[in-house]
Amino acid sequence: MSILINNDTRVIVQGITGSEGLFHSKQMIDYGTNIVAGVTPGKGGNIVFDSIPVYNTVEEAKTKHDATASIIFVPPRFAAGAIIESIESGIELIVCISEGIPIRDMVRVKHLLENSSSRLIGPNCPGIITVDECKLGIMPGFICKKGNIGVISKSGTLTYEAIDQLVKNGLGQTTAMGIGGDPIIGTDMISALKLFEDDPATEGIVMIGEIGGQMENEAARWAKENITKPIVGFIAGQTAPPGRRMGHAGAIISGGDETAEAKNKILGDCGITVAKSVAEIGNKMKESLTLNV
């Protein structure tokens, strides 16, 4: 079992003919992802990788290939439009990798999402991977090992670090998901936690957050009442100076309980095992699993 994606997921790639889109499509196919079509406006009729047809619209690609998911690699100024196109075509799962989408565009996307049947992961994220089945993202698939831990993270490479530590501690993953670090994202920590809680194969959850925003705090309070599985939490940015932007638009400290220290306290109070240092994520998860048995 896993969450959101598996062997049956039929994927279209929006922006498949761009350099990023081509490169990562190849990586995803090599991992075993079932890419059924690509979409690039104006490039309809082309074929990539010998067999994957390119269409002008998501609607056309979805109808002809019965696609269930899409992944977006288009420049940030067009990315919101690409997401909206997928929402309007009824794609169930949309993963947006693009970084640097204007907040105003995402406010609009978020409200369209709320009245639709689609789920968005990202933007500005590494995507999602169900180990040995399907990769919808840019993460290195080979670092993962099939197992029983679900990973939720705001960050890219920090997610890889956590996965690597889990593997070195003899633990594998069901699904790992980068939810993105922007102020407005499609799938937040609470809904990711819920998916893992409902997945019988997942026995423990790693949740990686950052300074800024309230999402980790809200997730922790919610988890206290709703999650039965052990959670290990880590918050990056203990040393970040207040008010500065550290790469992720969301990582801005604007209130008292948005610091790493405050979040760690809230996580701890809600029963989450807090890794104070990034180096502890793997072994804290291992310990928590043992304790939970």
Added chain:
Amino acid sequence: MKIHEYQGKQILGSYDIPIQDGVVVETKENIESAIDEVATKFKCSEFIVKAQIHAGGRGKGGGVKYCADKTSAVDAANKILGMNLVTPQTGESGQKVRKIYITKAFDIAHEYYVAITLDRSKNQDVIMVSTEGGMDIEKVAEETPEKIIKVWVDPLAGLKVKQVAKLAEGLGFKDSLLEQASDVFYKLYKCYIEKDATLLEINPLVKTKDNNIFALDLKFNFDGNAMFRHADINEMEDPFEVDDTELEASKYNLNYIKLDGNVGCMVNGAGLAMATMDIIKLSGGDPANFLDVGGAASVETVTNGFKIILKDPNVKAILINIFGGIVRCDRVAKGVIQAVKGLNLDVPVVVRLEGTNSTEAKDILNNSDVEIIPATTMQDAADKVVDAALN
């Protein structure tokens, strides 16, 4: 992205929002003529001289002065222009005042607070107003939250009449003031949306004794990701307000922020970079910077990263922490060696490469003829670099 007060007022002015207008002065020779210009243009004999720097708390640092006549205005302007202004937000080193803004002084009856920003937990913009303007609004929010009136704007429906009424009536406005304030709120929201702002704060918005409303001071921040559609605002960026090294790093497409410690670090990815800074601190060291070289660390990005880090004379040791995914570690290792050779580094460099081909990378580093301290785990890397910085 931030702009100066006078630039923000220019934008508000273009929306017909009443502002406390003035004249910008950059050289001392122009001070007197500027004050004369303000006196004639705005028909006044009292002035406010305001330092134009991005940091807040200008008044507390002596960067804003009320002047009852021309002589004292000339005096204040001469003092403020060119001064090193230290405010609670500039840090100890302060910020040099390169521009001042001389405005008309108003007879103020009351000061209000108005702000528009994104409420991340609701994914909607929120408009907040308070009768307690001009003071520490965070304290007001904490101690007397009922004195802050909020409305959330549905992005598809826009700002509604009854919401505007709630704001204006909440501030106690009636009759012509109610009309004026409502008009200002509509225009502020329109301006905020159209300019892709992330924060538009008017503090204070004032009611004058002759019952008019004006924006006296403001903070206007913009979404850097949306500046491609706002060339006019992009041009307003003041390079003097940006740290030189940070500016140079942005030219290399590197994300760099200078800190006060002595352990330089170079990492791929913002989250991992923050986690690396944190573990350096936890291990007894002090990070000198945040530096994210992006997902794909190449010879070029690593070389540029070194150049940026070494501009800081405090740096005693450097930690490179790269999680190689799509980029193979053996390639990164070769890049690091090439960069170290090319730059003749004289500070110790600890390198931790994890991910694809990390074993090969370790061999390459061990067998190279440049001095590099290889590390395995993040803890190992942090211990080694802190140790190197201390010795």
